Each structure stands twice: as C-alpha cells, then as structure tokens.
Amino acid sequence: MNTKYSDLIDQTYYFPQEEFKLEGSELRFHDIDLMDLVKKYGAPLKFTYLPKISENIKKAKLWFNNAIEKHDYKGSYNYCYCTKSSHFEHVLNEALKNDIHIETSSAFDINIVEKLKTSGKITDDTYVICNGFKRDQYVENIARLLNNGHRNCIPIIDNYEELDLLTERIDGKFEIGIRIASEEEPKFEFYTSRLGIGYKNIVPFYNKTIRENEQVHLRMLHFFINTGIRDTAYYWNELNKCLKVYINLKKVCPHLDSLNIGGGFPVKNSLAFEYDYEYMIDEIINQIKLACEEAGVDVPNIFTEFGSFTVGESGGAIYEVLYQKQQNDREKWNMINSSFITTLPDTWAISKKFVMLAINRWNDEYERVLLGGLTCDSDDYYNSEQHTNAIYLPKFKKEKPLYIGFFNTGAYQDTIGGFGGLQHCLIPQPKHILIDRDEEGNIRTELFSEQQKAEDMLAILGYSRDN
Structure with a gap:
C-alpha cells in the first residue's frame, strides 16, 4: 500500500522537478540542503536564493531575443x-x-x-x-x-x-x-x-x-x-x-x-x-x-x-509544526511556529497559493490537515484551496519534528508584511538568510537579519522612551 508522503507527491504530480528533488527522506530546493539550513539557523526562517533572480532574467531576455530574431x-x-x-x-x-x-x-x-x-x-x-x-x-x-x-x-x-x-x-x-x-x-x-x-x-x-x-x-x-x-x-x-x-x-x-x-x-x-x-x-x-x-x-x-517573475521564485519560508489540535472528528490543525498573516500576507489578503511541501519525513505516512498560525485571528490559516480543501503532510508525531516549506514567496511578502516593523499580535519577523553560490558553484549562506526581539517592537511602540 502506498501510504508514504513521497508516494502521495509522486502520484499527484510529476516529481522530481527542475528545482525540487528528494535526498533520502528530505526535500532539496535548487540542491540546497534545507534541513541543514534549519539545523544551522533554526526555524522559522525566510531565505532568498539569489542565483534564481539572474536565472529568470536571462531566460526572459533569451526568449524575447529569439522571438525578435525569428x-x-x-x-x-x-x-x-x-x-x-x-x-x-x-x-x-x-x-x-x-x-x-x-x-x-x-x-x-x-x-x-x-x-x-x-x-x-x-x-x-x-x-x-x-x-x-x-x-x-x-x-x-x-x-x-x-x-x-x-x-x-x-x-x-x-x-x-x-x-x-x-x-x-x-x-x-x-x-x-x-x-x-x-x-x-x-x-x-x-x-x-x-x-x-x-x-x-x-x-x-x-x-x-x-x-x-x-x-x-x-x-x-x-x-x-x-x-x-x-x-x-x-x-x-x-x-x-x-x-x-x-x-x-x-x-x-x-x-x-x-x-x-x-x-x-x-x-x-x-x-x-x-x-x-x-x-x-x-x-x-x-x-x-x-x-x-x-x-x-x-x-x-x-x-x-x-517584478514577481524576477524575484518571486527566489524566496522561501520554513516553519516547524509545533503541535496538532484535533478540533472535531474530521479537522486536525497543525500549528506552525509563526503566522501566515505576518510572514505570507498574500495568503490572507488575496487567498494566494504558494508551493507548499514537507521539508523532512517524506518516508512517513501522511494525513489530511489544516495549517494554523500563531495569531488569535481566525483568518491566520493556510490550505491548498483557501476555504475549500485541506492539505496533506506527514503524520504529526511530537517526538519527530516536522518542518514545512513555502516556496516562490520572494515578491511582495516582506514589504506588505512590514519588514522590521510591527506584526499582528506582535509575532516576531523570522530570521532572513541569503543564499548564493561561489565561482565553483558551492552554496554559501549569510544571515541578513535576525529574528525580531521584544525590544525592537517595544521601541517602535514608544515603550523605550523616558516617561
């Protein structure tokens, strides 16, 4: 019986794809070891894979130049x-x-x-x-x-x-x-x-x-x-x-x-x-x-x-599933350690969908779930078809951490979400990592911004001023 998460993806889509492949039971994005990112920087985190920006620009210029010549x-x-x-x-x-x-x-x-x-x-x-x-x-x-x-x-x-x-x-x-x-x-x-x-x-x-x-x-x-x-x-x-x-x-x-x-x-x-x-x-x-x-x-x-075509496919976000809430006999809520409203605001504002996949545990059995964010807002959730269907992920097990990734999120999300500013329910902005390649093609990473601290938000709110 094909009950593994990898079976589900393989039966539903053509997989692997140009930017996605499986290494053992873990997902790779443009051959980036995503679990290594998590181990090094923690989750939640956002990342920007810079070479994808140049890749898309070069593709478009080639397509236009070919059409002009033709x-x-x-x-x-x-x-x-x-x-x-x-x-x-x-x-x-x-x-x-x-x-x-x-x-x-x-x-x-x-x-x-x-x-x-x-x-x-x-x-x-x-x-x-x-x-x-x-x-x-x-x-x-x-x-x-x-x-x-x-x-x-x-x-x-x-x-x-x-x-x-x-x-x-x-x-x-x-x-x-x-x-x-x-x-x-x-x-x-x-x-x-x-x-x-x-x-x-x-x-x-x-x-x-x-x-x-x-x-x-x-x-x-x-x-x-x-x-x-x-x-x-x-x-x-x-x-x-x-x-x-x-x-x-x-x-x-x-x-x-x-x-x-x-x-x-x-x-x-x-x-x-x-x-x-x-x-x-x-x-x-x-x-x-x-x-x-x-x-x-x-x-x-x-x-x-x-704009989106240039930078959108360079971005991603990784979250950890903290806990599962069984709200009734049909609905299981996987709670992530961040907020969709603050980190992926288009999912809430215009019901936008992104590529969403498990990062690890692809050889585990899967289950039907809903994803919920940390804010107390009822709209802080994500599913495959907003207001219609749930999504599928490896079964939640408290002793086996599960990480999920959202991909092609590089356009608009940080500016609409108010990067570096106040966030809904004061949920902190995650770490942001820049990913590049050296001349030999080796991956190199750099911390662009730390996760927001309480002091950062209190200063914006005026609490750091002398009374």
Missing part, C-alpha cells in the same frame, strides 16, 4: 525590474548584474536609484521608468534625477495634471510616457483601471497638451494588465486595443518609439503549474509586428516590467 522584428528589447516587488539591496544587486533597467512606483524609489548610481550599480544609460500616481515628493525626486543628468528617466503620465507638475520643476527638455487605463476583466468590481488615461482620450490629450510643447517629447506608451500576461481572450483583446492606440499616436507623434507591456509573467504556485512563456512572447512580438505592418508604421522598441 520574426525579423526591427525594434529592441529592454528588461525592467519593478522595484516594488522587493526593494532589498541584495535583490537589486543581483538583478543589476544582468544589464537591466528599473521601474519605480513612488518617491522613495528615486532615492534608491540615486544610491545605486552613487555605488556604480547603474549609470545614466539605465532607463528609470517612473510609474504611479505622482504628487509633490515623487515629482520633486524625478525632477532632481533628471536635472542631475539622468536623461533616461522617463516619467509615465498617469493623469492630466502630472505633466504641468513635472514641467514646472524639470529644467530643459525631457521624455515622457503615457499609461493606458486598461479595461479590467469582467469579474472585477470596476470596469476601468484607476491608473492611466482612457484609450479614447490619449490622442486628444497628446494633440492638446504635448504636441506643441517644445519641452516634452512623448517617447513611450505604457500598457499594463492587472491580471498579468496570460493566454486569454481578455488579454489579446486588450493588447489589440493598445496597439490601435499606439498606431494612431505614432501617426501624429514622430518621437513615439517604445511600447511598455507591463503586467508581468505568472510565477509557479503549484507543482502542477504550466505556462508556455516562449509561446506567449513569440505571439506578442508577432501580433505587434503584424499590427504595425498593416498600419504602415515602424514597430516600437519593447519594454517589459517584470
């Missing part, structure tokens, strides 16, 4: 990293090894850009694409960057007032983009994105405000789909509408030469995940070329903004 596409390709996915210096340092550009979304992003310039990680040739709703501090920072000589900074106009705010502070000529306010999927609570300018209003806006403005050149049209780049009728329809805007705008605006297709690629969230990245890229390039040829206009240079 279709004899005359435009160039530029890979941008969305800093909002993870602002950490170690992430930017790794990403910038790969000749990429940066997309920002708020004022303090520009301060990070300036730090990177000072350290020589980026130069004036690096494109800085400034998205987001812009008001005083963001506008001031963008203007400072441009006025100090970074002419490849391109503010993306989100609303009609931003152009005046920028021209008041920026010296000399500069380039801009315009963001299209794409229509959302029918299941959304609203019809049109709050970000950008409507399809029908972009050409009139250009003719009225930009065309005769000698200070400003419109360089880029920005197209962003909230649900990401997916092979759906909705996505292809929105791309087609975007191309019509680009073509109409190009006919009256000779400076326009770039199309930014934001939205990003999906990240693997299950061992059953399937997505044909190469096909999607090939078809996007093909559709853009066909539309432009039919209209008799030059194809645009392509910019992409990949």
Whole structure:
C-alpha cells in the first residue's frame, strides 16, 4: 500500500522537478540542503536564493531575443525590474548584474536609484521608468534625477495634471510616457483601471497638451494588465486595443518609439503549474509586428516590467509544526511556529497559493490537515484551496519534528508584511538568510537579519522612551 508522503507527491504530480528533488527522506530546493539550513539557523526562517533572480532574467531576455530574431522584428528589447516587488539591496544587486533597467512606483524609489548610481550599480544609460500616481515628493525626486543628468528617466503620465507638475520643476527638455487605463476583466468590481488615461482620450490629450510643447517629447506608451500576461481572450483583446492606440499616436507623434507591456509573467504556485512563456512572447512580438505592418508604421522598441517573475521564485519560508489540535472528528490543525498573516500576507489578503511541501519525513505516512498560525485571528490559516480543501503532510508525531516549506514567496511578502516593523499580535519577523553560490558553484549562506526581539517592537511602540 502506498501510504508514504513521497508516494502521495509522486502520484499527484510529476516529481522530481527542475528545482525540487528528494535526498533520502528530505526535500532539496535548487540542491540546497534545507534541513541543514534549519539545523544551522533554526526555524522559522525566510531565505532568498539569489542565483534564481539572474536565472529568470536571462531566460526572459533569451526568449524575447529569439522571438525578435525569428520574426525579423526591427525594434529592441529592454528588461525592467519593478522595484516594488522587493526593494532589498541584495535583490537589486543581483538583478543589476544582468544589464537591466528599473521601474519605480513612488518617491522613495528615486532615492534608491540615486544610491545605486552613487555605488556604480547603474549609470545614466539605465532607463528609470517612473510609474504611479505622482504628487509633490515623487515629482520633486524625478525632477532632481533628471536635472542631475539622468536623461533616461522617463516619467509615465498617469493623469492630466502630472505633466504641468513635472514641467514646472524639470529644467530643459525631457521624455515622457503615457499609461493606458486598461479595461479590467469582467469579474472585477470596476470596469476601468484607476491608473492611466482612457484609450479614447490619449490622442486628444497628446494633440492638446504635448504636441506643441517644445519641452516634452512623448517617447513611450505604457500598457499594463492587472491580471498579468496570460493566454486569454481578455488579454489579446486588450493588447489589440493598445496597439490601435499606439498606431494612431505614432501617426501624429514622430518621437513615439517604445511600447511598455507591463503586467508581468505568472510565477509557479503549484507543482502542477504550466505556462508556455516562449509561446506567449513569440505571439506578442508577432501580433505587434503584424499590427504595425498593416498600419504602415515602424514597430516600437519593447519594454517589459517584470517584478514577481524576477524575484518571486527566489524566496522561501520554513516553519516547524509545533503541535496538532484535533478540533472535531474530521479537522486536525497543525500549528506552525509563526503566522501566515505576518510572514505570507498574500495568503490572507488575496487567498494566494504558494508551493507548499514537507521539508523532512517524506518516508512517513501522511494525513489530511489544516495549517494554523500563531495569531488569535481566525483568518491566520493556510490550505491548498483557501476555504475549500485541506492539505496533506506527514503524520504529526511530537517526538519527530516536522518542518514545512513555502516556496516562490520572494515578491511582495516582506514589504506588505512590514519588514522590521510591527506584526499582528506582535509575532516576531523570522530570521532572513541569503543564499548564493561561489565561482565553483558551492552554496554559501549569510544571515541578513535576525529574528525580531521584544525590544525592537517595544521601541517602535514608544515603550523605550523616558516617561
């Protein structure tokens, strides 16, 4: 009878997979000895496997360059990293090894850009694409960057007032983009994105405000789909509408030469995940070329903004199962030594799923369980299909510690969770480990941050002040 946890995984998925394999009864991730991490640093812990960032960037650049060559596409390709996915210096340092550009979304992003310039990680040739709703501090920072000589900074106009705010502070000529306010999927609570300018209003806006403005050149049209780049009728329809805007705008605006297709690629969230990245890229390039040829206009240079795809699959979290609570005849709750709300907030906020696997005891029998966090909040739990099914793990045995891992968690979780700040129910932030490889390919680890202490939180709350 196949009752072992390893049997269950083998029967349910294709296993092993590119990044996952079994060594005895223990799981390895990119050949990292996860139990050795636990023995060295303890649990709970978070980790970032830095080489995965470069690997994904190189893959995307190769796929785009192959498609451009196949279709004899005359435009160039530029890979941008969305800093909002993870602002950490170690992430930017790794990403910038790969000749990429940066997309920002708020004022303090520009301060990070300036730090990177000072350290020589980026130069004036690096494109800085400034998205987001812009008001005083963001506008001031963008203007400072441009006025100090970074002419490849391109503010993306989100609303009609931003152009005046920028021209008041920026010296000399500069380039801009315009963001299209794409229509959302029918299941959304609203019809049109709050970000950008409507399809029908972009050409009139250009003719009225930009065309005769000698200070400003419109360089880029920005197209962003909230649900990401997916092979759906909705996505292809929105791309087609975007191309019509680009073509109409190009006919009256000779400076326009770039199309930014934001939205990003999906990240693997299950061992059953399937997505044909190469096909999607090939078809996007093909559709853009066909539309432009039919209209008799030059194809645009392509910019992409990949945040989650860049950094998501580099991250992971490891927890220990502390205790099992049998709440009724059907539900067993495995309590972890941390909180999902604080360490993986997307599982609670948007019911996001990550790859979840046992780290050890794969040769033990399995059981059906629910996973609960340490906070006193009823929403602090995780299962395979939020609010639907339970999950399966090796049977809980108090004398045999069980560790579980969540993988591909590298995007957004730390910033949304408030890294280094207050956590719900004052559950401490776990240790964070950086994992890299030396020139010979050997694994090396570094402690990036210790687990939060009571003193850290009390200081934030004001208890360290003199009364």
